[in-house]
Amino acid sequence: MQRIDPTQMPVPVPTAASEVSVSLWGDVWLRLKKNRLAIIGLGIILILVLTAILAPLVAPYPPDQQNLGISKLSPNSKHWFGTDVLGRDYFSRVVYGSRISISIGVVAVGITLVIGLITGAIAGYFGGWADAIIMRVADIFFAFPFIVGVLVMITVLGETIPRLPLLFIAIGLFGWASAARIFRSSILQVKNLEYVEAARAMGASHWRILTRHVMPNSLAPVIVFATIATGTVILTEAALSFLGVGVPVGTPAWGLMVSEGKSHMTTEPWLVLFPGLSIVATVLGFILLGDGLRDSMDPRLR
Amino acid sequence: MNSQAPRTAVAPHPDSVVPFKNSETVLEVRDLAVHFFTDYGVLKAVDGINYTVNPGETLAIVGESGSGKSVGALAVLGLVPPPGKILSGQIIFQGQDLAQASEEELRRVRGNRIAMIFQDPLTSLNPVLSIGNQIAEVIRAHQGASRRQARTRAVELLEQVEIPRANQRFGDYPHQFSGGMRQRVMIAMAIALEPAVLIADEPTTALDVTVQAQILDLLKGLQLDSKMGLILITHDLGVVAEHADTVAVMYAGKVAEYAEVANIYAKPYHPYSIGLLGSIARLDQKRTETLQTIPGQPPSLVSVPSGCPFHPRCAFSQDVCKVEYPELLPTEHSLRRLAACHFAGNLPAPRGPGR
16 A cells, blocks of 8 residues: 655646735736726736837837928828828828927826925824925915916026927926825825834835835825826826917827817818827827726725 | 722832743833823823834733723834823843834834734735835845845745745735735735744734734744744633733723733732633533623723722722732732732632622
8 A cells, every 4th residue: 555645746826817926016917807998998008008119110200301392181091190391201200299298298107206205204203293294385386276276387498498408307396295195195004004113113114115115005095196197198298288388389299289280170180180189099099097096996896 | 798808919020020921022111101282181092011023922912992001012113103102111222222212213113123914904005116116125125135136025924924826916905805815925024034923913803804814823833933923902801811921911001910821821810810811712611502602892992990990890809909009919929920919829719690
């Protein structure tokens, strides 16, 4: 008779997905995958980002190549989106326009997040007078209408700072208050949880508690905010460009293209339609993804 | 018959004679008072408590919710949450008074020389860090060990607390563990730096009974190996009987009785201890018997009754109990048998019906 040595027994290998070592973010992805709208949003964003990065490969013509002989062509097989007043290939311009939108979205929201996360973390974690000062300053920024604040800043500093960096700074600066508020309230919740107390009882320093325990667990609402804010910021840039205080005239930017095309809307509607649709699709993509992220990060579903 | 005279006043013991103190004592809490300055008034959570922790021994702190047992332990680590404050007293740990220590000095003691495990293992671990990294982090924070050293040590610790396949489970996250397993992880973290004292705040309250026994046995085994002193905060008198060496019974922020376990179970002196022990369900009890209870409610710590805080609920209370607080004093002339009752060892006849 054969004797069984327990040390030689095969260890059962876990197979079910839930048994596999998944991090919290892995969990979020599993839930997000099931949300069709969020995946559509993610798809739009991915296409947009790839287009922006690979613009020279995607665009069939240089965006600034003028040919007055083919002015205002309607969409055809050579010029998919037609041409504009100066005979530039409109598809190429829309493709390059994604670069402006994406860079505005990434950089302005990046600035918003850096300022918002630092101030929100300090206010929420340490409380007291630091909290009072930071949140009153945030209130002042809140009281200022966003678009008016940005307009004023661009008008005042427009001569001294190049337009695109100025747009980044202006939009980033007027958005931080929301990020700070959201992060602060999230930190207020987390910092009183038991594992934070436990970390303190284990002798962790304030820095370590804040960066390893409190902040990572407070990020979820901020990520949702940032995703939706990216859409909003892209919309703001488009609005500013439409109003003529955005990127310099001649730049391929969607807002500017809508503005330049509006006088031809009745005769050459594609000049408004294509950049307009691009803006709508982009903003929608970020909002759909943000919504999906919020659902899949909701701790009540966890 | 209410003719018994209160115990004759004994002069408070001299400073050098502290209950249960010996040459090895690691932690001594003396006359510690922690008050919370709330909007409703001063809440006296801990009001002059004394206890001693010796290496390899377990001190159980027993009491109802709100008797100050947890706050007293948090004070040892300097973790009293605002608006609480250590008002007076000393916390002498290895010759250093922690009540006077700076935040930085306290931080170096926490987790390193005095560690703590909490009641609910489900909420005491950070959900976004793997359990291995959480243990390794404690080691790195205090000893500046390299990432790889910390990892090796963390796996050793997981094995020590009997987590199967410790090496594979290093990277797993808290939600992949059961309650008992998470408490084992907490214990691994707490003993990572071989602390001299471990404070366990109701370590098994959130676990089911079979797991409770496993966890307590684990703690006992670790204690035997390391000579660690253990403060076991609990309201489970069964756990106390089985695992503690000495017991401090707390009532309304004060120690009501302080003695060796066997003695207090054999013959409780304080009427509150008598009531607590009387209210345990026993297997040899007839099924028709109802469980005994202690009448009344624990007092609000904002307005503690005058005199002996237990007097409104005490079947034996006399006039003196309403006006004069009975100090925690030796009975039987022994520094290992203390009670805070005017009539310790000499209780008058109970009054009122039902008792």
